[in-house]
Amino acid sequence: MDVLDIAEVARQSGLPASTLRYYEEKGLIDSIGRRGLRRVFDAQILERLALISLGRAAGFTLDEIATMFAADGRPRIDRQMLAAKADELDKTIRGLTAMSDGLRHAAACAAPSHMECPSFQRLLRAAASHAIGPRGTRSG
Amino acid sequence: MDVLDIAEVARQSGLPASTLRYYEEKGLIDSIGRRGLRRVFDAQILERLALISLGRAAGFTLDEIATMFAADGRPRIDRQMLAAKADELDKTIRGLTAMSDGLRHAAACAAPSHMECPSFQRLLRAAASHAIGPRGTRSG
DNA sequence: GTGCCACTTCAAGTCGACTTGAGGTCAAGG
DNA sequence: CCTTGACCTCAAGTCGACTTGAAGTGGCAC
Numbered sequence: 334m335d336v337l338d339i340a341e342v343a344r345q346s347g348l349p350a351s352t353l354r355y356y357e358e359k360g361l362i363d364s365i366g367r368r369g370l371r372r373v374f375d376a377q378i379l380e381r382l383a384l385i386s387l388g389r390a391a392g393f394t395l396d397e398i399a400t401m402f403a404a405d406g407r408p409r410i411d412r413q414m415l416a417a418k419a420d421e422l423d424k425t426i427r428g429l430t431a432m433s434d435g436l437r438h439a440a441a442c443a444a445p446s447h448m449e450c451p452s453f454q455r456l457l458r459a460a461a462s463h464a465i466g467p468r469g470t471r472s473g
Numbered sequence: 474m475d476v477l478d479i480a481e482v483a484r485q486s487g488l489p490a491s492t493l494r495y496y497e498e499k500g501l502i503d504s505i506g507r508r509g510l511r512r513v514f515d516a517q518i519l520e521r522l523a524l525i526s527l528g529r530a531a532g533f534t535l536d537e538i539a540t541m542f543a544a545d546g547r548p549r550i551d552r553q554m555l556a557a558k559a560d561e562l563d564k565t566i567r568g569l570t571a572m573s574d575g576l577r578h579a580a581a582c583a584a585p586s587h588m589e590c591p592s593f594q595r596l597l598r599a600a601a602s603h604a605i606g607p608r609g610t611r612s613g
Numbered sequence: 614g615t616g617c618c619a620c621t622t623c624a625a626g627t628c629g630a631c632t633t634g635a636g637g638t639c640a641a642g643g
Numbered sequence: 644c645c646t647t648g649a650c651c652t653c654a655a656g657t658c659g660a661c662t663t664g665a666a667g668t669g670g671c672a673c
Contacts, residue, residue, distance in 0.1 A: 338620095339620080340619075340620085346601070347601075347602075347603060349661090349662085350619095350620080351661070351662060351663085352660085352661065352662090354621090354622090355660075355661060355662090359660095367621095368670080369620080369621090369668080369669050369670055370619095370620055370621045370622095370667095370668060370669065370670090371619080371620055371621080371669090371670090372620090372621090379601075380588075380597075382601070383597045383598070383600060383601035384597065386600040386601055386603075386607075387596060387597050387599075387600035387601075389600075389607040389660095390568075390572060390600045390605040390606065390607055391572050391576060394659070394660090395659080395660070396659095407586075408586075408587060408588065410579075410587050412579075412580040412581075413580070415576045415577070415579055415580035416576070416577060416580040418576055419573045419574075419576040419577045419580065422569050422570075422572055422573040422576070423573055425569060426566055426569050426570060426573065428530075429562050429565060429566050429569070430562075430566060432530060432531050432559075432562055433559045433562040433563055433566065434559075436531060436555045436556070436558055436559040436562070437555070437556060437559045439550075439552075439555055440552040440553070440555035440556040440559065441552075446547075446548075447548060447550050448520075448548065456527060457520075457523045457524065457527050458523070460523060460526040460527035460529075460530045461486070461487075461519075461522070461523035461526055461527075462487075463487060463526075465530040466530065467526075467529040467530055467630090478650095479650075480649075480650085489631090489632085490649095490650080491631070491632060491633085492630085492631065492632090494651090494652090495630075495631060495632090499630095507651095508640080509638080509639050509640055509650080509651095510637095510638060510639060510640090510649095510650055510651045510652095511639090511640090511649080511650055511651080512650090512651090529630095534629070534630090535629080535630070536629095607660090
């Protein structure tokens with residue numbers, strides 16, 4: 334059984350050790366023991382971490398992701414849930430696409446002020462009516 | 474000059490009064506006076522609030538939005554900035570589209586476990602390599 | 614055997630955009 | 644005149660995913 338030091342897991346996964354400890358505390362991952370104080374992980378942890386990163390990227394919360402692992406540690410992923418998340422993403426994508434199009438129109442519009450640009454006005458009304466919702470700020 | 478009570482602004486804009494007070498504190502909006510204790514706003518505030526909502530929906534922070542108003546209160550919106558934000562959105566959209574496609578593939582895949590599904594594996598590698606970043610959690 | 618230093622724990626801080634709660638004020642209606 | 648209650652202020656709390664800091668530990672190189 335291939336074992337990895339926490340530093341090695343951090344290196345290979347690209348995640349800081351503090352995040353690994355946090356994930357363990359949350360019950361998302363398990364260490365298989367200690368070497369002195371140091372956590373030691375099974376090499377399979379890397380696949381698990383990839384799965385967690387995937388879930389995060391798809392927009393699941395850590396708590397939601399936690400429910401996607403059976404007690405035996407194997408992923409238990411509902412196909413319906415995946416499809417539902419895909420639908421949700423598509424909805425977000427449509428909103429962002431509308432926004433992007435609107436911004437580009439406004440950027441190219443020849444009106445002296447944006448307030449006089451019809452496509453900008455349309456965008457404004459859409460935003461004011463909550464047709465497009467605010468998104469999280471961490472994207473960079 | 475048409476004036477509105479804060480409650481009226483809240484009603485017409487759909488924003489809670491606490492948010493309006495918060496925006497004023499941040500310097501995003503101004504009240505034109507008081508009636509007793511109560512803030513009173515110029516009717517133009519509604520357009521301003523729509524502009525703020527638009528900025529939020531486009532992914533700008535409140536601080537960024539604050540810089541988009543000249544001292545005279547008129548919007549000062551850089552077309553380049555709009556185009557840049559549109560590019561940013563497009564990038565996000567591409568990531569989300571890849572994710573949505575991947576999720577749908579995985580949902581439809583006939584492999585007994587997702588771990589054996591090639592498209593799921595591809596998705597997993599992409600997520601693990603940070604090719605797709607985590608997004609904010611507030612989407613509804 | 615001993616010093617180094619990467620690890621450990623635990624509590625608290627961070628970020629953004631607000632919300633909430635306690636305690637106070639005042640215009641309007643009865 | 645007095646109650647009502649919607650507004651006010653200011654400080655603190657919330658949410659999610661971490662990060663940071665202080666204080667402690669122990670395996671390994673010398």
